[in-house]
Amino acid sequence: MSRRYDCSDAVERSRGIGEAASAVRRGELVVLPTDTVYGVGADAFTPSAVQALLDAKGRGRDMPPPVLVGSVRAASALVEDLGTYGQDLIDEFWPGALTIVCRANQNLLWDLGETKGTVAVRMPMHELAIELLKETGPLAVSSANLSGSPAARTAAEAEEMLGETVAVYLDGGASGEGEASTIVDLTGVVPRLLRRGAIPEHKIRAVVGVLLDTDDEAGDEPDEPVDLTKADPAPEPAAPVGLGKPAAATDATDHDPATPAEPASGTTADEPAAAPPRPERPGDAG
Template sequence: MSRIFDCSVDSELLTGTRLARQAIAKGELIVLPTDTVYGVGADAFSASAVQRLLDAKGRTRQSPPPVLVPAATTVDALASEVPRAVRDLIDEFWPGGLTIVLLAHPSLSWDLGETEGTVALRMPDHPVALELLAETGPLAVSSANLTGQPAARTAAEAEAMLGDSVGVYLSAGSGGEQASTIVDATALLHGGDLTVLRDGAVSRERLRAVVGRLLAED
């Protein structure tokens, strides 16, 4: 049976993060707080764990999960090319609520679903998430909810939807009001624009202040 660990209590934080690391290593799912909404996470390099994540949410392989990273430098190990404009966005908005779609490094041995050779990357701005990521490495993380339901803003809301499909729930109060903004930067590699796939925590105005005309018109 799953348990919610209150990360504001030192003893529960230590126990919860230890059990979360163990769950990830065993290919199980965890729920973790981020600076946006709560996420359900799995080992990004375990195809069976990623499939378990998709099944828990009721999603198909046509909706691959983003990958959360512990540091901006991790991007160079996961993406085949990182345009200058993307590095500018990372410098401005990471850690934070911006997910960036790039071409995945072809040598990576993972299966996130039908990604068409891309990967969506984000560094969250939350101490619990970052501490966990520093020990587990990149995690496939999607919003902690059933597909079609509102994103969970607390661990309790996530548990009400995901139940025992998740091994460990880490709680750190209420999450943010919005999910991350998602931008597709793959076209920048051949002279195209940066496009917004989902509006969220980082506004288009803030994006345009960094990349200017490289952001496609609304």
């Protein structure tokens, strides 16, 4: 049976975060507020939990969820390469409504869906979300709504759509902007805007200079994201690595948020032969 916690009350907030963290460790789903819209999250490193998230929303593995992190350090552990402008964008817009799509760390054991070796990552500017993320570590998070429906701006709206598929609802009041995060693909030589959102395009251009647009011809892009799951002729690992293809990004906790965070932003899956330590769990901050 699901439970909603009123996080405007200090005691309820503390209890709710504790219960949400426990639910995540059990592989269950939780709903949390962010600076854009409400998101539904699952442990990014528990494949069955990620699948439960996709099932709850009614979406397929071809639309992997993005990953929310509680610190820049946690994000760094998830990606192989930030590209030329990744760090500059992080310094300028994180925490905040910017989702970046990068090549995923190939040494991580996870399965976010059909990601082609990339991962969409965002650090939200929301105290409650960050508090939970520092307890749980990276969460696969998508907007808290049924696929195709308007994104939830309150815990009540999220509960109306997702019901008992979610174990814990953290009610932090109405979400901030109510507008999806801006998504930028950093897997090519030149950054590409995948989705317009809360951060205006001109502000992104001010940091990166040249920015390909979603309307630009495919031939204009210097580099097509590499499908890391096919790059190595060696036997395929048990699971893929990374996030969904930039085009699928619509989710990251934003209108189908992260989107691509429904970051569609997608996120991914991976896995090496040996299981390395999981990046940032409680106590990892940074």
